[in-house]
Amino acid sequence: xxxxxxxxxxxxxxxxxxxIDVAALEGVAKKExxxxxxxxxxxxxxxxxxxxxxxxxxxxxxxxxxACSSRVMTDRFGFEPIQVLRxxxxxxxxxxxxxxxxxxxxxxxxxxxxxxxxxxKVKAPEPxxxxxxxxxxxxxxGGVTGLAAAxxxxxxxxxxxxxxRSDRLGGRALDSSKRLPHRPPYAQPAANDIGDLVASVTGNxxxxxxxxxxxxxxxxxxxxxVVNLSDGSVETVGAIVVATGWRPYDxxxxxxxxxxxxxxxxxxxxxxxxxxxxxxxxxSNGAPVKSVxxxxxxxxRDPDHLPYCSSICCxxxxxxxLELIEAEPATNAYVVYEEMRTPGVMEELYRTAQAAGVIxxxxxxxxxxxxxxxxxxxxxxxxDIPLAGLxxxxxxxxxxxxxxxxxxxxxxxxxxxxxxxxxPEVPFPVAGYCGDAPAAHAxxxxxxxxxxxxxxxxxxxxxxxxxxxxxFADSHYICFPYETRRTGIYTAGPVRRPMxxxxxxxxxxxxxxxxxxxxxxxxAGAALHPRVGDLxxxxxxxxxxxxxxxxxxxxxxxxxxxxxxxxxxxNATRCRRCGTCMxxxxxxxxxxxxxxxxxxxxxIKAVKVPDEFxxxxxxxxxxxxxxxxxxxxxxxxxxxxxxxxxxxxxVRCLGSVSLLCISDALSVGYDGVMMMGCKPGxxxxxxxxxxxxMAAERLSKVGETLKSMMLEPERVTQAEASIADxxxxxxxxxxFVEQITAIxxxxxxxx
Amino acid sequence: MNAPxxxxxxxxxxxxxxxxxxxxxxxxxxxxxxxxGTCSGSCPIGTQMDHGPRKLFMMIRAGMKEAVLTSxxxxxxxxxxxxxxxxxxxxxxxxxxxxxxTVAVREGYAEARNSDNARFxxxxxxSAAKYGRTDERLVTGKYYFSFGIGEGYKRxxxxxxxxxxxxxxxxxxxxxxxxxxNTGELHKILxxxxxxxxxxxxxxx
Numbered sequence: 001x002x003x004x005x006x007x008x009x010x011x012x013x014x015x016x017x018x019x020i021d022v023a024a025l026e027g028v029a030k031k032e033x034x035x036x037x038x039x040x041x042x043x044x045x046x047x048x049x050x051x052x053x054x055x056x057x058x059x060x061x062x063x064x065x066x067a068c069s070s071r072v073m074t075d076r077f078g079f080e081p082i083q084v085l086r087x088x089x090x091x092x093x094x095x096x097x098x099x100x101x102x103x104x105x106x107x108x109x110x111x112x113x114x115x116x117x118x119x120x121k122v123k124a125p126e127p128x129x130x131x132x133x134x135x136x137x138x139x140x141x142g143g144v145t146g147l148a149a150a151x152x153x154x155x156x157x158x159x160x161x162x163x164x165r166s167d168r169l170g171g172r173a174l175d176s177s178k179r180l181p182h183r184p185p186y187a188q189p190a191a192n193d194i195g196d197l198v199a200s201v202t203g204n205x206x207x208x209x210x211x212x213x214x215x216x217x218x219x220x221x222x223x224x225x226v227v228n229l230s231d232g233s234v235e236t237v238g239a240i241v242v243a244t245g246w247r248p249y250d251x252x253x254x255x256x257x258x259x260x261x262x263x264x265x266x267x268x269x270x271x272x273x274x275x276x277x278x279x280x281x282x283x284s285n286g287a288p289v290k291s292v293x294x295x296x297x298x299x300x301r302d303p304d305h306l307p308y309c310s311s312i313c314c315x316x317x318x319x320x321x322l323e324l325i326e327a328e329p330a331t332n333a334y335v336v337y338e339e340m341r342t343p344g345v346m347e348e349l350y351r352t353a354q355a356a357g358v359i360x361x362x363x364x365x366x367x368x369x370x371x372x373x374x375x376x377x378x379x380x381x382x383x384d385i386p387l388a389g390l391x392x393x394x395x396x397x398x399x400x401x402x403x404x405x406x407x408x409x410x411x412x413x414x415x416x417x418x419x420x421x422x423x424p425e426v427p428f429p430v431a432g433y434c435g436d437a438p439a440a441h442a443x444x445x446x447x448x449x450x451x452x453x454x455x456x457x458x459x460x461x462x463x464x465x466x467x468x469x470x471x472f473a474d475s476h477y478i479c480f481p482y483e484t485r486r487t488g489i490y491t492a493g494p495v496r497r498p499m500x501x502x503x504x505x506x507x508x509x510x511x512x513x514x515x516x517x518x519x520x521x522x523x524a525g526a527a528l529h530p531r532v533g534d535l536x537x538x539x540x541x542x543x544x545x546x547x548x549x550x551x552x553x554x555x556x557x558x559x560x561x562x563x564x565x566x567x568x569x570x571n572a573t574r575c576r577r578c579g580t581c582m583x584x585x586x587x588x589x590x591x592x593x594x595x596x597x598x599x600x601x602x603x604i605k606a607v608k609v610p611d612e613f614x615x616x617x618x619x620x621x622x623x624x625x626x627x628x629x630x631x632x633x634x635x636x637x638x639x640x641x642x643x644x645x646x647x648x649x650x651v652r653c654l655g656s657v658s659l660l661c662i663s664d665a666l667s668v669g670y671d672g673v674m675m676m677g678c679k680p681g682x683x684x685x686x687x688x689x690x691x692x693x694m695a696a697e698r699l700s701k702v703g704e705t706l707k708s709m710m711l712e713p714e715r716v717t718q719a720e721a722s723i724a725d726x727x728x729x730x731x732x733x734x735x736f737v738e739q740i741t742a743i744x745x746x747x748x749x750x751x
Numbered sequence: 752m753n754a755p756x757x758x759x760x761x762x763x764x765x766x767x768x769x770x771x772x773x774x775x776x777x778x779x780x781x782x783x784x785x786x787x788g789t790c791s792g793s794c795p796i797g798t799q800m801d802h803g804p805r806k807l808f809m810m811i812r813a814g815m816k817e818a819v820l821t822s823x824x825x826x827x828x829x830x831x832x833x834x835x836x837x838x839x840x841x842x843x844x845x846x847x848x849x850x851x852x853t854v855a856v857r858e859g860y861a862e863a864r865n866s867d868n869a870r871f872x873x874x875x876x877x878s879a880a881k882y883g884r885t886d887e888r889l890v891t892g893k894y895y896f897s898f899g900i901g902e903g904y905k906r907x908x909x910x911x912x913x914x915x916x917x918x919x920x921x922x923x924x925x926x927x928x929x930x931x932x933n934t935g936e937l938h939k940i941l942x943x944x945x946x947x948x949x950x951x952x953x954x955x956x
Binding site: 291330332334351354355356357359360361362378380381385386387388389390 | 763765766768769772773779782783784785786805806809810812813815
């Protein structure tokens with residue numbers, strides 16, 4: 001590496017110059033780091049930026065800026081490929097602390113010390129770009145979602161390999177009569193246009209469709225997945241969209257609802273087939289169907305069957321009832337429901353069905369007799385109502401995700417991955433609400449979904465895509481819905497959550513955009529969500545590696561495999577750059593070009609810790625860059641004040657924090673350490689899924705170490721932060737400072 | 752509109768709801784009832800009803816024809832129109848109750864014949880049809896004596912102080928009943944209406 005020449009720039013704008021002594025900061029750089037710095041009254045203005053550019057021309061190769069938060073002015077202070085380091089003097093210093101106060105000045109000086117220390121410990125990352133990269137996208141599943149995904153990916157210029165398990169494209173839509181309304185005014189069932197979608201895919205030269213074909217094995221990483229197919233061929237693809245869809249819940253398990261007792265008790269899917277064929281008659285005797293009852297939630301929202309709502313069965317029954325009435329207006333159609341769930345604009349279809357004379361009864365179906373008498377515990381009348389003399393009973397069964405390959409046996413290994421470690425029933429705290437935590441909740445046991453793995457991933461962490469509690473592919477519904485815990489593999493459609501045709505097609509677009517981003521980022525060596533564009537990747541010094549395997553086990557995304565000698569191998573494009581491996585490594589041999597345990601420790605040690613006679617505690621907060629840092633920035637923007645005795649060190653994820661950082665902080669005299677990051681656990685908000693959970697687990701083991709050092713375990717704590725916590729976090733910080741002050745000073749001060 | 756309601760061969764008759772939707776004045780809107788209960792909550796005399804309008808509508812959907820047509824709900828409605836004004840689905844609740852009452856009378860449900868409200872309605876209609884005006888003395892008299900001579904006398908005497916008070920404050924007069932200016936034309940109009948009614952709904956109850 002060429003000699004490091006860091007240009008240091010201090011900004012006096014936005015009130016910084018009035019609230020703190022910027023000249024003193026220049027003095028810190030000069031005296032302690034032997035570096036010259038430049039101060040500008042408005043660094044982000046054209047003059048200021050021109051000043052930095054002139055210095056870049058003159059040969060500096062790294063820029064350190066002490067001005068506003070690193071989250072703002074990134075365009076003004078972006079000098080690619082030169083690395084820019086930022087110290088925040090505005091949001092987290094002058095906006096959140098009193099002006100012209102010695103503690104605020106000390107805080108600003110420490111911010112400069114931290115960034116200048118950082119500048120000596122990092123280098124501009126060199127991306128991993130070795131080898132060939134494929135931009136082809138593999139789409140698994142030829143139903144609505146898969147076809148839409150293939151068409152979208154091709155429209156974006158990518159070659160597509162489309163796999164379909166059966167011998168025809170179109171999926172379940174082929175067996176459907178009409179589809180749910182998907183265009184304004186959303187009031188009437190719409191024509192089944194799956195034929196158009198199939199034609200657009202089969203006529204597209206960029207899409208290669210293989211029928212009767214499944215995946216037998218997948219290895220590699222985004223940009224170069226090697227996929228073995230059941231037809232014996234081996235293909236290389238850049239990203240994978242899993243659109244394997246759903247299957248109806250097995251109605252033979254619904255004996256209590258009369259299935260099997262009479263041939264005229266049918267499922268919604270069976271009725272759909274009859275409507276598609278154009279002839280709805282009683283299976284028992286071929287007579288016309290004059291009166292019919294739809295039983296909603298047949299096996300759904302039932303802890304003994306499917307505990308969740310499939311969201312489309314209500315609308316589907318409305319559509320089927322309307323189709324029956326359209327064919328024969330005198331048809332007497334009853335819909336027995338517990339709650340009519342018509343998400344979004346599907347409410348319009350509900351109104352149409354009401355106006356058409358469909359009769360709705362609210363209550364739970366108690367029994368369905370062999371004579372088709374449906375007995376309803378009617379909630380609105382308050383008694384059991386027998387609906388007798390029906391010609392047909394339709395059970396609206398729910399959707400089961402095809403997150404496994406049910407044609408294959410369940411594998412002996414890796415089944416625990418499918419047991420689902422996310423509990424959807426955990427009560428969700430409202431973000432930003434400063435109240436008591438919800439009551440503890442016993443996790444409901446649930447069997448792993450049956451079947452083999454879809455992709456048979458040759459990953460250290462097993463062959464499966466991790467799933468949620470109910471068998472749906474694991475993702476974060478709100479923040480990153482298409483991401484799975486295997487980078488470059490995206491789920492779309494009902495394999496991810498129950499959804500209808502139009503939603504599935506929309507979902508396909510979302511997943512394809514993610515897949516396109518994956519293949520394009522892979523070839524550039526850039527990270528994906530949430531550290532989009534990050535060019536660093538973990539490097540392991542194998543000379544020091546003890547083969548403890550913590551990194552391969554703890555990686556939330558299964559990015560690290562093991563070689564024959566069980567040394568870890570990083571698959572760079574699978575990595576999301578959270579640094580959980582770095583935090584896990586007991587010998588600290590994993591680091592990034594611009595992020596390492598050494599860098600964090602050095603920054604911690606760069607802070608001036610006042611002695612016990614000053615009466616001022618010093619507290620370290622390692623704050624997650626995803627939610628905690630922006631929330632603190634917002635607290636500054638709102639001018640919320642917090643103690644000037646804390647020093648905030650941004651980290652990529654709490655998972656990247658090595659326990660060494662904590663022991664270093666305590667040994668140099670910090671009085672307390674707080675880890676501030678996203679909510680861990682079943683209802684995680686961690687952007688790296690497992691990072692804050694890993695931090696919590698490691699922290700749970702630090703108490704003993706502290707006791708052996710004769711330190712109080714309360715000196716180290718973990719705090720949850722969400723993006724909406726701008727008002728809460730200052731209180732959390734102040735409470736911690738108060739608690740530490742009560743405990744007293746760290747006896748290690750001054751050693 | 753001329754189909755009689757389905758005969759209640761059983762307590763729950765699945766065809767009744769659709770018959771109401773198709774044949775009762777306002778029944779097509781009743782199909783849109785979402786059971787919010789605003790009608791029952793708004794009803795000033797809901798406590799005097801066997802079932803509030805909301806529950807009555809649900810009973811119609813469950814096919815409970817006899818229970819519906821013998822319910823006093825049909826007769827205790829005072830036509831204040833709170834429910835009609837407030838219904839978020841614009842169901843004309845009061846109209847539906849009145850039309851169901853007509854069906855109850857036409858089809859001879861005992862409860863309807865014997866109810867106080869039916870007696871009073873008949874007395875009211877007798878006066879209105881005869882004179883084109885209602886006369887308090889005639890309406891109350893006819894209503895009281897519909898229970899029999901003795902009962903009528905008893906009820907009349909019990910309310911005598913009220914009648915005297917009304918006379919004193921000129922709320923009730925003592926002369927001949929008021930009439931509209933041309934009762935002959937009125938009777939012709941009503942005869943024509945009866946003819947249409949008979950044509951559309953069969954024999955009057």
